[in-house]
Amino acid sequence: MIRLLICDDHAVVRSGLTMLLNGRNEIEVIGEASEGDEAIALAQQLKPDVVLMDLSMPHGKDGMTASAELKKLMPEVNILILTMHDDEQYLFQAIKAGASGYILKNAPHEELVAAIGAVAGGDAYLYPSATKKLMSQFIHQQNLDPADDHAYQQLSEREKEVLSWLAKGYANKEIAQQLFISVKTVETHKSHLMEKLGLKTRPELIKYALQKGLLQFEDE
Template structure:
C-alpha cells in the first residue's frame, strides 16, 4: 500500500485529490493538510511514502516543505509537486529540492497516479513536454562542469545517453539490443556511480556535462 500525504491550501482540492487517490486499491491517504509547516510536521509523524505538495500555500510553501522533508535522513518520503501555474522557476526550485515529480493541477488523473507510483518506485516522472522543455532552459543557465563519467563502462555511458533523451527502459533496450532487465541493471549502476538520486537528476547531469546538447532529443 502506498501511503500518501496531501498538502494544499484549498479544502475542495484536497477533498478531490483524496477521492481520486483512495479510489485506487494500492493507495491510502494518511493525512491531508492546508499548509507547508503542517505538511512537514505530519510527514515527520506519519512517514508517508509520498508527499503530494502544492507549491503555493500559506504558512510555508510547498518548495520549502519539500526541502525540509527530503533533507531529513529519518524519512524515506518522496515528493511530488503540484501547481496551477506553468512557471519555469517553480520547476527549477522543485528539481533543486529533490522532488520526484512536477504536475500541473490540470493534468489528467492518470498522470497523477502514475507520478505517485513512479515516485514510490524510486524513480522520477519525466514528462516528455513540460519537464523536458524546462530542463533544457535550466541547463542553458547552469555553469559548465567537468565530465565525471570516467567511472562508467562504455555500455553504461550508452544507456545514460539514451536515458538523458527521455527514453524508457523498454525503448533503451530496443535501441541498444539489450534485455530490459540488463538496462535496469545499467541504470542502477549509473545512478550509484555518479551519486545521483534518480533519472531526473541523470537527465540534468547529462546536459550539464555536455553528453547531450539542448534540443538533441531525437
C-alpha cells in the same frame, strides 16, 4: 499500497484528491495538510511513501521551502509537486529542493496516479515537455549576461526582499503582510525593481528572481 500525504491550502482540492485517490486499489491517503509546517509534522508522524505537495500556500509555509526541509529531515520520503505553475523556473527550483516529481494540476487523473506510482517506486517523474524545459534552463544558466549581476547589485536590500517574495508567487498584499509594510510601498519597490532591471511586467520580475536563485529555502 502507497501511503500518500496530501498538502494543499485549498480544502476543496484536498477533499477532491482524497476521494479520487482513495478509490484506487494501490493508493491510500493517510493524511491532509493545509500548509508546509503541518505537512512536515504529519510526515514525521505518519511516515508516508509519497507527499503530494502544492507550491503556493500564502497562509503558511510554501511548498518549496517545506519540501527542502522535509527532505533534510526525512531523506527517504518521496515528494511529488502538484502545481498550477507551468514554468521551468519553478520546476528547476523544485528539483533543487529535493522533489522526485513535478506534475501540473490540469493533468489527467491517470497521469497523476502514474506519477505517484513512479516516485513511490524511487523513479523521477516530470510532466511531458518538462525535460526540454530543464535543458533550456540549464543552457540559459550557462549564458547569463554578466550585466545582470551589476544591475542586481544596484538593488536595495528591501528591493531584494520584495523580489524574493515575488518569486514565491505572493501577491502585493501578501508581501506587505510578510514585510510589515504597506501595499503602496510594495508597489513602489516593484516599480523601482522594474526600472533598475529593465523589466516591464510582473511575470518578467518573477522569472528574473528565479533565475537569480532568490527563491531561498529556510534551511539554507
